[in-house]
Amino acid sequence: MALVELVGITKSYELGRTVVHALNGVDLQVERGEFTVVMGPSGSGKTTLLNIIGCLDRATAGTFRFDGEELGDRDFNDLAEIRNRKIGFIFQSFNLIPVLNVTENIEFPCLIRGDPKKALRERVRQVAEEVGLGKFLAHKPDELSGGQRQRVAIARALVTQPQVVLADEPTANLDSGTSEQIIDLMLELNAKENVTFLFSTHDPRVMAHARRVVHIADGRLVDGTDSGRAEVAAVAGMGAR
Amino acid sequence: MGTLFQLAARNVLRNKSRSGLTIGAIAFGVLMSLLLGGFVSGIGTNMVDDVVLGKVGALQVHLRGYDDVKDNQPVHLHMPVHGEVVDKIRAVPGVTGVLPRIVLAAMINNGTSSTMCVVVGADPSLEPAVLPLARRGLAGQGNEAAAPHRGVLGFELAEAMNVRAGSSVVLQAATANGQQNALDLDVGGTTNNSVPFESKRMLTVPLAFAQELLQLEGRATEFTVAVADREKVLAIAEQMQAALGPAYHVQHWQQLRPAVVDIVTVQRIVLFSICIVFLAIAIIGVMNTMLMSVLERVREIGTMMAVGVRRGVIVVLFLFEALTLAALGTATGCVLAFSLLGLARALGGIPLTPPGSAMVLYVQPIAPVWLLGLTAAAMFVGTLGASAYPAFRAARLRPVEALRAT
Numbered sequence: 001m002a003l004v005e006l007v008g009i010t011k012s013y014e015l016g017r018t019v020v021h022a023l024n025g026v027d028l029q030v031e032r033g034e035f036t037v038v039m040g041p042s043g044s045g046k047t048t049l050l051n052i053i054g055c056l057d058r059a060t061a062g063t064f065r066f067d068g069e070e071l072g073d074r075d076f077n078d079l080a081e082i083r084n085r086k087i088g089f090i091f092q093s094f095n096l097i098p099v100l101n102v103t104e105n106i107e108f109p110c111l112i113r114g115d116p117k118k119a120l121r122e123r124v125r126q127v128a129e130e131v132g133l134g135k136f137l138a139h140k141p142d143e144l145s146g147g148q149r150q151r152v153a154i155a156r157a158l159v160t161q162p163q164v165v166l167a168d169e170p171t172a173n174l175d176s177g178t179s180e181q182i183i184d185l186m187l188e189l190n191a192k193e194n195v196t197f198l199f200s201t202h203d204p205r206v207m208a209h210a211r212r213v214v215h216i217a218d219g220r221l222v223d224g225t226d227s228g229r230a231e232v233a234a235v236a237g238m239g240a241r
Numbered sequence: 242m243g244t245l246f247q248l249a250a251r252n253v254l255r256n257k258s259r260s261g262l263t264i265g266a267i268a269f270g271v272l273m274s275l276l277l278g279g280f281v282s283g284i285g286t287n288m289v290d291d292v293v294l295g296k297v298g299a300l301q302v303h304l305r306g307y308d309d310v311k312d313n314q315p316v317h318l319h320m321p322v323h324g325e326v327v328d329k330i331r332a333v334p335g336v337t338g339v340l341p342r343i344v345l346a347a348m349i350n351n352g353t354s355s356t357m358c359v360v361v362g363a364d365p366s367l368e369p370a371v372l373p374l375a376r377r378g379l380a381g382q383g384n385e386a387a388a389p390h391r392g393v394l395g396f397e398l399a400e401a402m403n404v405r406a407g408s409s410v411v412l413q414a415a416t417a418n419g420q421q422n423a424l425d426l427d428v429g430g431t432t433n434n435s436v437p438f439e440s441k442r443m444l445t446v447p448l449a450f451a452q453e454l455l456q457l458e459g460r461a462t463e464f465t466v467a468v469a470d471r472e473k474v475l476a477i478a479e480q481m482q483a484a485l486g487p488a489y490h491v492q493h494w495q496q497l498r499p500a501v502v503d504i505v506t507v508q509r510i511v512l513f514s515i516c517i518v519f520l521a522i523a524i525i526g527v528m529n530t531m532l533m534s535v536l537e538r539v540r541e542i543g544t545m546m547a548v549g550v551r552r553g554v555i556v557v558l559f560l561f562e563a564l565t566l567a568a569l570g571t572a573t574g575c576v577l578a579f580s581l582l583g584l585a586r587a588l589g590g591i592p593l594t595p596p597g598s599a600m601v602l603y604v605q606p607i608a609p610v611w612l613l614g615l616t617a618a619a620m621f622v623g624t625l626g627a628s629a630y631p632a633f634r635a636a637r638l639r640p641v642e643a644l645r646a647t
Binding site (some may be wrong): 054056077083084085089096097100110125156 | 554
């Protein structure tokens with residue numbers, strides 16, 4: 001059973017009198033332990049796709065299953081619970097909470113679900129060590145470099161032990177050297193911890209590291225490459241976006 | 242919950258100048274409410290003290306029917322100063338003193354002119370225990386049992402009659418039998434009164450003088466009663482009425498001086514109205530701050546939603562922030578208000594001259610506990626109400642749109 005399964009997913013927005021089709025019938029499966037990159041130019045629908053998989057947005061039509069469960073009709077709080085327990089997020093702009101230090105940012109998703117703080121602190125320390133932040137636990141986000149902030153975001157995504165980590169252009173705001181380090185870190189976590197990664201980018205440099213690349217353009221998956229699987233969804237055709 | 246409260250506190254400290262202004266607005270609202278409340282309450286207390294401790298006492302007992310004709314100062318409805326009636330009054334729990342008095346209408350004459358006046362005769366030896374403020378505003382000698390033919394004139398009456406301490410006047414009145422009687426009275430002093438009528442038309446004499454003038458030896462037309470706890474005066478009045486029976490009429494100060502009750506009530510209504518304006522200004526400040534806070538933190542709210550924070554938790558977070566502001570502002574306002582009120586009391590009170598009177602009263606401003614409770618409750622409830630819209634607005638954001646915000 002695939003971890004993520006999208007069948008015929010469409011997403012449309014109404015902007016005044018104009019209907020914008022962000023996704024036009026996307027079929028995609030992501031297995032556990034995969035390291036998948038969704039590749040495409042700006043406006044191609046990468047972020048919309050990740051938002052639907054991350055339960056941040058709802059599809060207009062189609063079927064979305066996560067961990068075998070159909071999630072189309074779940075309410076906000078159910079989806080919040082799923083996001084908290086099963087999904088980790090890494091954003092382009094890091095999205096840390098500025099009034100919390102590194103430790104507090106990392107432990108925040110666990111605290112809001114009621115994990116006991118004492119036991120949590122040890123796990124936070126371990127995860128922070130893993131992403132190379134052991135010496136910065138008491139620092140506030142504005143005392144860290146861009147790369148360090150993104151490491152905090154990675155640690156925050158991992159601390160809940162999610163089934164998938166969704167990274168939306170995680171290297172877009174980083175220089176090339178730091179980008180390499182962040183990608184290496186994610187690859188290492190994928191290999192060592194078997195964490196499933198799905199991230200979007202339009203940076204060709206990332207391609208070299210990807211184990212599976214899914215190309216998206218105009219809201220459709222147009223090509224698929226697979227480093228280990230026989231088939232990747234590839235849907236031809238161009239739609240309005 | 243602890244995490245949320247900690248986060249809320251840090252968010253309040255995040256924009257120190259804006260939070261400071263908001264706390265200042267709340268503190269100002271609380272400060273003004275308590276200062277005004279303290280002042281108005283002080284005036285009210287002063288007025289009631291003046292009536293209860295200086296003029297009519299907490300209770301009065303008359304023969305039934307006196308009240309119907311009291312404006313004419315009837316002297317035919319009199320009671321023995323000693324005996325069963327007084328004993329029964331004293332036996333009522335809570336009564337601390339009984340003062341026999343006679344109130345009569347008389348003509349005062351200085352040898353060249355005369356005018357009508359109201360004479361109050363009271364036992365000077367019992368008066369301090371029942372009406373301790375009766376001699377407030379006295380210039381010269383007060384009434385003494387040892388000097389039964391010496392009295393105190395209202396300040397303006399003395400001026401109008403062109404007499405002063407040491408002068409003599411003649412008082413003429415109709416006795417209970419309808420005969421006219423006149424006695425010489427030495428002027429011991431004058432009194433400046435908060436009630437203009439009493440300065441212009443009233444004089445006080447020892448009870449013995451009034452009894453002699455009216456040929457009512459051993460009698461009084463009323464008993465003025467002091468009680469230990471003014472708040473229990475209604476219950477004491479009921480008990481006293483039951484003890485004395487229907488031939489007597491017991492009235493408490495609120496019945497004797499209903500105008501004072503009305504004035505205190507009107508003052509409270511005005512106070513409430515002004516307080517509401519001050520509190521509303523503070524609450525609008527909170528609402529503005531919370532709206533700004535939500536608008537500034539849309540992406541952060543999106544991030545929190547992305548990591549699994551529920552809508553209710555977002556609402557609680559913003560309400561915590563508002564309550565933190567309210568708590569800090571209310572505490573600051575209270576400290577300032579109580580400091581200023583304490584300072585005013587330490588300086589002897591706030592001088593105030595009642596309309597139409599030359600007497601200066603010193604109002605002791607005290608913010609009553611109920612006003613403090615009401616102000617704090619209004620501030621907290623108002624703050625919660627004012628922050629509810631921004632909080633729900635934050636919680637209604639769609640995560641995907643919130644994350645897109647710049």
